[in-house]
Structure formats: C-alpha cells, structure tokens
Amino acid sequence: MDSRLKRFTFFCVAGLTAAYLAACSPQIANRGNLPEPEDLAQIKVGQSTKGDVTDLLGTPSSVATFDPNVWLYISRQVETLAFFKPEVTKQEVVVISFDAANRVDLVKEYHLEDGKRVEPSDRVTPTAGRELTILQQLFGNLGRFSDTAK
Template sequence: MSFRLSLRTKTILAAVLLPFAITACESRVNVRGNFPDPDDVSQLETGVSSRRDVAELLGSPSTLSTFKDQVWYYIGEKVEKTAFYDPVVLDRKVLVISFSPEGKLTESRSYALEDGRVIDPVTRETPTEGQDLTIVQQLLGNLGKFNPSAGE
C-alpha cells in the first residue's frame, strides 16, 4: 500500500509549513534593563541634582549599591538569540551614578560592552574528608558489622 500525495496537496502543505520553517531559525533581539537617554544624562549637574531629580529624569535604577543607596546602577543590554545557538550580546551599557551622604550627585560614569572583562570561573573541586569508596565497597562494606542478637 503506497501513500502518494497529489501535486496540489504537496503545494498547499509546503505553503503552510514553509513560514514555520523560516521563522524557526530567525534571530530575536531582546532588550533588557534600562538604557538612559544620553541627552537626559547630560542634564544632570554634579553637586546640584538630587536623588529625586535623577529618578524623575532617568527613572528608577536597575540596582542599588549594597550598603545604603549612595550608588545607583542603570544597566541595559541587547542580546541576539538564534535558534539553539548561544546568545550573543550586541550592546551593554552601565551608567553608575554616585551620591553624597546628603543626597546630591557627586559623579556619573558610563561603561560600555568593551569596558567589561571576561571572568574565568575556577573549576577545581574542594576535597572532602573521608574515604573515596566505590559502589561495591559501599554495598559490601557493612557486611558482618551488625550483630543480630543486639536487637533482642
């Protein structure tokens, strides 16, 4: 028993499936975080602008410094993802805004993707105390160590 499709059925099937096949490999660009407008950043004045002024102009920061809120970070990133490949970072910007204890702007610095550094994680393992036993040693290790009369 052979199963044959007519030319018309094949054409309709191809027309329906082709858009799905094409879009499956299409790359997507995701924008994450906060990219403050450079014109807005240039309006900030050192020693004059307050935390409130910065928040009204740039919006809320992506994150704050660990202790108190004397340093604000505005972090934005554009990432391209294509099918099953690893994502590729197209653009990354970090705006660091520092405040005095009185809440006035003391400094603003901007970093781009080129300013970042690649960090190589340590791959060594921490040794643990005890013996390294094979599965057979673990299974047979307790033979003869239990006294059946002790439970009576």
C-alpha cells in the first residue's frame, strides 16, 4: 500500500510540474502573408506584372489607401507569456509598387526595427448638442408620439 501511495504522489507531482511548465511557455501567433525569399527573388523590377506577382506571392495583405498600385505583404509574430501583454517579436512588410503599365516599379522590405512608434492623442473632439442625464433620456419622449395609425 505504501508503494502505491508513493507512485500516486510521484505522478501527481510530475503532472503538476508538467502543467506548470506548459503554462509558462509563451504562446506564439504568426499572422499575415509573408512571401518566401526565393519567390520574392523571382520578381524582376520592370519585367514582372501584377499577374506575375499574384501568381508567385498570392494576393496582398493590403493595398495602399491612396494608391491601388502599391501592394503590401505584411507578416507579424506575437508572443504572449501567461497574463503579460503580448509582445511583437518579428514583423516584416514587403512593399511592391507598380507603374502605369502594371509592371513592378519597386520592391522594398521593412522589418520591425524600421517601424516608428505612434502615440495616440488624448484630445477630445467636441460635438454639437447637449449631454442628457439618464432620467432625461428615459422620460424625454413621453407624450411626443401621436397615433398615426388611425
């Protein structure tokens, strides 16, 4: 009976240790569409067309807002450890620009180090109108509606 208790205790401790170690391992999430380097090397500036790029790399992650001839292939790797804030560990952006004849004009790669931090503004845009209390909102429409179904 004593050996069974020792084995049970050993398996419980081993199970709890395994669960503890598994909980502390980071969760890695890969997102986006990053082309393979050998596929990217096949794109020739001045020769490859939009169709060639689509065949090699697939559809872009995004198209530039103000210029549909600029395609973006974006990839990001994020690690999350337990309850801590997620951290971007790897980010790559491939920008492909096309000229008026739909031929590749520019191929440029950006990495995490090339990014710039943007701090949001805490200013508030004022709006027209007035703020209502909850009671004004609840009772404000009493008596305003007429019976139009007659």
